[in-house]
Amino acid sequence: MKAAAFAYARATSVVNALELLAAHGDRAKVLSGGQSLMPAMNLRLLSPDILVDIGGLAELRGIAVSGRALVVGALTRHVDLLRSPEIALHAPLLRDAVAHVAHPAIRNRGTIGGSLAHADPASELPACVVALDATIVVRGPAGERRIAATEFFRGIYETALSSDELLVAVEMPVAGHDASFFFQEFARRHGDYAVVGLAARAVVAAGRFSDLRLGFFAVGDRPLLASAAGKLIDAPVTPALLAEATTALADELDPQEDQQASPAMRRHLAGVLLRRCVAALLARPELEAGATR
Amino acid sequence: MTVTRAPAEALSVLDRPNSYIGKTVPRPNLDRLLQGRGQYVSDLELPRMAHVVFLRSPHAHARIVAIDADAARRMSGVIAIVTGRELEAVITPWVGVLSHLKGLKSAPQHAIAVDRVCWQGEAVAAIVATSRAAAEDAMEHVSVGYEELEAVTDMRTALDPATPVIHASLGDNLAFERTLDAGDVDQALSESEVVEADFVFGRHTGVTLEPRAVVADWNAAEARLTIYQGTQAPHMVQNIAALHLGLREAQVRVICKDVGGSFGIKVHIYADEMATYALSKLLRRPVKFVADRVESFNTDIHARDHRCRGRIGVGPDGTITAFEIDDLTGIGPYSMYPRTSAIEANQVVNLVGGPYATANYRARARVVFQNKNVMCQYRAVGHPIACSVTEGLVDLAAAKIGMDPVEIRRRNLIADDAYPCASPSGMKFEQLSHHASLTKLLQMMDYDALRAEQMALRASNIHRGIGIASFIEVTNPSAAFYGVGGARISSQDGVAVRLDAQGSVICQTSITEQGQGSESLTAQIVGSVLGVSMERVRVILGDTDNTPYGGGTWASRGAGIGGEAALQAAKALRENVLKVAAAILQSTPAELDIVNDSIVNAADGAPRIELNELARTVYFRPDTLPPGIQPELMATRHFVPRQYPFAFTNGIQAAWLEVDTETGFVTLLKHWVVEDCGTIINPQLVDEQIRGGVVQGLGAALFEKCIYDERGQLTNANMADYLVPMSAEMPDIEIGHVVSPTQESELGAKGAGEAGTAGAAAAVANAVNDALRPFGAIITEIPLTPQVILTALGRI
Numbered sequence A: 001m002k003a004a005a006f007a008y009a010r011a012t013s014v015v016n017a018l019e020l021l022a023a024h025g026d027r028a029k030v031l032s033g034g035q036s037l038m039p040a041m042n043l044r045l046l047s048p049d050i051l052v053d054i055g056g057l058a059e060l061r062g063i064a065v066s067g068r069a070l071v072v073g074a075l076t077r078h079v080d081l082l083r084s085p086e087i088a089l090h091a092p093l094l095r096d097a098v099a100h101v102a103h104p105a106i107r108n109r110g111t112i113g114g115s116l117a118h119a120d121p122a123s124e125l126p127a128c129v130v131a132l133d134a135t136i137v138v139r140g141p142a143g144e145r146r147i148a149a150t151e152f153f154r155g156i157y158e159t160a161l162s163s164d165e166l167l168v169a170v171e172m173p174v175a176g177h178d179a180s181f182f183f184q185e186f187a188r189r190h191g192d193y194a195v196v197g198l199a200a201r202a203v204v205a206a207g208r209f210s211d212l213r214l215g216f217f218a219v220g221d222r223p224l225l226a227s228a229a230g231k232l233i234d235a236p237v238t239p240a241l242l243a244e245a246t247t248a249l250a251d252e253l254d255p256q257e258d259q260q261a262s263p264a265m266r267r268h269l270a271g272v273l274l275r276r277c278v279a280a281l282l283a284r285p286e287l288e289a290g291a292t293r
Numbered sequence B: 001m002t003v004t005r006a007p008a009e010a011l012s013v014l015d016r017p018n019s020y021i022g023k024t025v026p027r028p029n030l031d032r033l034l035q036g037r038g039q040y041v042s043d044l045e046l047p048r049m050a051h052v053v054f055l056r057s058p059h060a061h062a063r064i065v066a067i068d069a070d071a072a073r074r075m076s077g078v079i080a081i082v083t084g085r086e087l088e089a090v091i092t093p094w095v096g097v098l099s100h101l102k103g104l105k106s107a108p109q110h111a112i113a114v115d116r117v118c119w120q121g122e123a124v125a126a127i128v129a130t131s132r133a134a135a136e137d138a139m140e141h142v143s144v145g146y147e148e149l150e151a152v153t154d155m156r157t158a159l160d161p162a163t164p165v166i167h168a169s170l171g172d173n174l175a176f177e178r179t180l181d182a183g184d185v186d187q188a189l190s191e192s193e194v195v196e197a198d199f200v201f202g203r204h205t206g207v208t209l210e211p212r213a214v215v216a217d218w219n220a221a222e223a224r225l226t227i228y229q230g231t232q233a234p235h236m237v238q239n240i241a242a243l244h245l246g247l248r249e250a251q252v253r254v255i256c257k258d259v260g261g262s263f264g265i266k267v268h269i270y271a272d273e274m275a276t277y278a279l280s281k282l283l284r285r286p287v288k289f290v291a292d293r294v295e296s297f298n299t300d301i302h303a304r305d306h307r308c309r310g311r312i313g314v315g316p317d318g319t320i321t322a323f324e325i326d327d328l329t330g331i332g333p334y335s336m337y338p339r340t341s342a343i344e345a346n347q348v349v350n351l352v353g354g355p356y357a358t359a360n361y362r363a364r365a366r367v368v369f370q371n372k373n374v375m376c377q378y379r380a381v382g383h384p385i386a387c388s389v390t391e392g393l394v395d396l397a398a399a400k401i402g403m404d405p406v407e408i409r410r411r412n413l414i415a416d417d418a419y420p421c422a423s424p425s426g427m428k429f430e431q432l433s434h435h436a437s438l439t440k441l442l443q444m445m446d447y448d449a450l451r452a453e454q455m456a457l458r459a460s461n462i463h464r465g466i467g468i469a470s471f472i473e474v475t476n477p478s479a480a481f482y483g484v485g486g487a488r489i490s491s492q493d494g495v496a497v498r499l500d501a502q503g504s505v506i507c508q509t510s511i512t513e514q515g516q517g518s519e520s521l522t523a524q525i526v527g528s529v530l531g532v533s534m535e536r537v538r539v540i541l542g543d544t545d546n547t548p549y550g551g552g553t554w555a556s557r558g559a560g561i562g563g564e565a566a567l568q569a570a571k572a573l574r575e576n577v578l579k580v581a582a583a584i585l586q587s588t589p590a591e592l593d594i595v596n597d598s599i600v601n602a603a604d605g606a607p608r609i610e611l612n613e614l615a616r617t618v619y620f621r622p623d624t625l626p627p628g629i630q631p632e633l634m635a636t637r638h639f640v641p642r643q644y645p646f647a648f649t650n651g652i653q654a655a656w657l658e659v660d661t662e663t664g665f666v667t668l669l670k671h672w673v674v675e676d677c678g679t680i681i682n683p684q685l686v687d688e689q690i691r692g693g694v695v696q697g698l699g700a701a702l703f704e705k706c707i708y709d710e711r712g713q714l715t716n717a718n719m720a721d722y723l724v725p726m727s728a729e730m731p732d733i734e735i736g737h738v739v740s741p742t743q744e745s746e747l748g749a750k751g752a753g754e755a756g757t758a759g760a761a762a763a764v765a766n767a768v769n770d771a772l773r774p775f776g777a778i779i780t781e782i783p784l785t786p787q788v789i790l791t792a793l794g795r796i
Ligand SMILES: Cc1cc2nc3c(=O)[nH]c(=O)nc-3n(C[C@H](O)[C@H](O)[C@H](O)COP(=O)(O)OP(=O)(O)OC[C@H]3O[C@@H](n4cnc5c(N)ncnc54)[C@H](O)[C@@H]3O)c2cc1C
Pocket: A029, A030, A031, A032, A033, A034, A035, A036, A037, A038, A039, A054, A074, A100, A101, A102, A103, A106, A109, A110, A111, A112, A113, A114, A115, A117, A118, A122, A123, A124, A125, A161, A165, A166, A167, A168, A191, A192, A193, A194
């Protein structure tokens, strides 16, 4: 389990990183926190000729609020999300989610940019940025591109990024005072990738949802913004309506079979999460009981 | 602590002032390990040392058509590329059978496959290079042509006539079969309520923190091979290496210092380790092999892949009238060497029903070959299977007649005053304490309160369960385990103790240390018996040149056998010291004692002469001693149990957990163990052995499984997909003791290393079924994954 030999370049600026990427094309790999890339290289699943280390680029760090937008630099580490007062205030969903990402040693190095670029469908942060209606900011040889999170994830480990581009930041609307959030996942062990998970943002007024974005993860080849949420918006939520939404959700999911769960189990668990989410957000525990026989 | 036997009339050698026995004292090796000064083989570097990696078969069963290593040979750093054919000239193949396991058969196994590979992961070629990375680079350029053969993967069909036979010379895929029929099972069952179930156990493995590691160093000038290896049995490795390399044992030295975990994984002889010894001899230089994590999953022995049909008969009053089992296990393509892969199934037959006073017992166990990684002995060999089947059946019987699980056990566990006695399978019990243990357990867990809590929570749709599992454990094995079957695996151990010139003690023991505290317990015993402080006792182990001959540390034998040898050696040295002291002090040995590193008056404890002064006189001024005195400040003693084949221990465990019946996830809330390992030398070490063992049992219950596909591919050979138990999921584990010392030794210690693993999974499975009782679901399969539970609940 030793990586094949590779060259290493520590980028001095974003421009320099882009030059290196342009020069080496898809034989190069960006190195951020290394928590997904290095294991893959040690297993020789990936053997890039050169690593472009962006770890020293101050331009990619930091969490800032500009107007109604929260801007999170690509090099923001998981541990920073966990501890940042700005995140706690403006995007508490990220803080709640990141507590479920791996373990402290990995959170000390892993970055949000790496997690989004890696695009593991069982990953927490991609689903969060989808639920938060975020924009992924990308720089390439032709300048900056802004990609809606819902358009960014294209498949297992596949994104809208091309090999000569760098993910530089994530922007999302700051949480309004009326917004509420829900995060829960089912994982076999603390810190494992989820079997099924849900990151949600809602606006609840007078006991109804006026907005509800449900970002499911580990239910398909990419994070899914569930359309079933539409059934619950601007309507009195009854057990019957919730059951209808659960059925609609099961229909729109296309989960994979793996060692943790069959597709049927993933559909079932996604339904459980939906009910738990709605019950929690509407503060109506009785809605949770759905499937108990 | 509950003590079942009254203390002996006279004070024993252990009941001495400043005794370390029964005390939690820090292990002498802690600072060394914590400061990074451990001597692990994976860290070892020797001059001119080469590294070997093994190109391993991607197929479960295939003929090797051609191996082309020309391109790889030319790569930089490559020293040699060696195939099985070439290595055959250096090391002979072996067959893993033992004569006392009647009918056990296996085929010759080579250090590196010759012509044919029989499991995915079997080594096909060795690439030796100046570094592991260079060897891995070269490995990518070795091309092997395979002709795939049909793989035998399902143990249930391994014996069907339509299934290919893996080793034609053996005639079929049956490695071993044992049957047993005691009492009258048919009669008993015909007069009872009968419950039956199929118990299914996942194949799993030990996952040691430090993988298997060997450095073999052939010194042509001395015609001697030094093997540095993380092993549990250095003398066994010496014997086997010599045998197959055509050397005398004196030509092989095995050194085993610190070992990063073993759990039985490192008590076997692996083909790649044999290949490493042979490569060193062939290449005349040190060669290092350290398994990487993927190799560990593919080649470290697996265990527990059993399917066992069980039946139990129960009378209306709760009397258990009979047990019957039919066990089937698949062990991979070869029986492991030299301990064989029939032991686990054999243990299952020996142990089912063991805690109970039920005379009628029928069993069959069949062991079949498959094209999967080899299976063999891992912590608590066979016990978790036997315990899960027995205790699962007992709970099913209780449910059938509407009796509380505690009550049915109370009515059937062998009475504490019934000993000595034997089980229907012929196991001899010297003194067990099932009822005392049960009583203590109920008190620790406050059983009635828990039951009330369980009932109350059910009303709010919270489903918790209580599971109980009694068990017996094989410890301190005599020659009955391996020796009688022809294996050169010693069941005796030896300890040499000597006083140095400043009155400190050097102690050489044949037991080994893999983290369980062998060093500590040896120093505690020697210090106590001799009357010297532990800081003055240095323990040397793990070197066949520098320790007495002995078995090592496995099968819960280190404290019970090696500890007794230490006690006897220290006693002998004490006598020798007192003789010299008496001569110097013009007294008699009986009037003197050793306390706190000094000779004192036995009567009033008044100090007479310090040990360092005595040693100075003996070593440097013998001229001042009276004539005729020849001091012997070194003593050696050996010990082996002879009266009982095994020192059985017993205990009981309980699990308290919650099942989320919508998601199938289990949360472990609390676990209790009451265990009786006889004399406790170091309570903390014993408790942590039990906790660690429980955690491995909980891993089996909920998480661990080697997942093979139907083509014999291991699909989760990494730490992301093979789920080991981790701290966040583990409950608090509370431990209590009952103490029934064995009378076979003066020390009275039995083993404690495997007790936790023996019963944990059974307790959890019973608790899950207890939680699911309102739903009418019964699960007799582990690991109890959410998928299994949701399926049983009919949710998916
Ligand atoms: C034991 C373990 C458990 C884990 N558990 C979880 C978990 O539960 N949930 C979870 O979400 N993750 C988990 N992870 C992964 C972890 O979160 C990683 O940190 C994350 O997936 C990748 O971030 P990184 O900064 O380490 O990226 P790297 O490993 O450095 O890179 C990952 C990929 O993204 C590319 N990349 C990185 N940054 C950029 C960029 N700015 N622009 C373009 N491409 C880029 C790299 O080229 C590479 O292909 C786990 C990891 C480990 C080792």
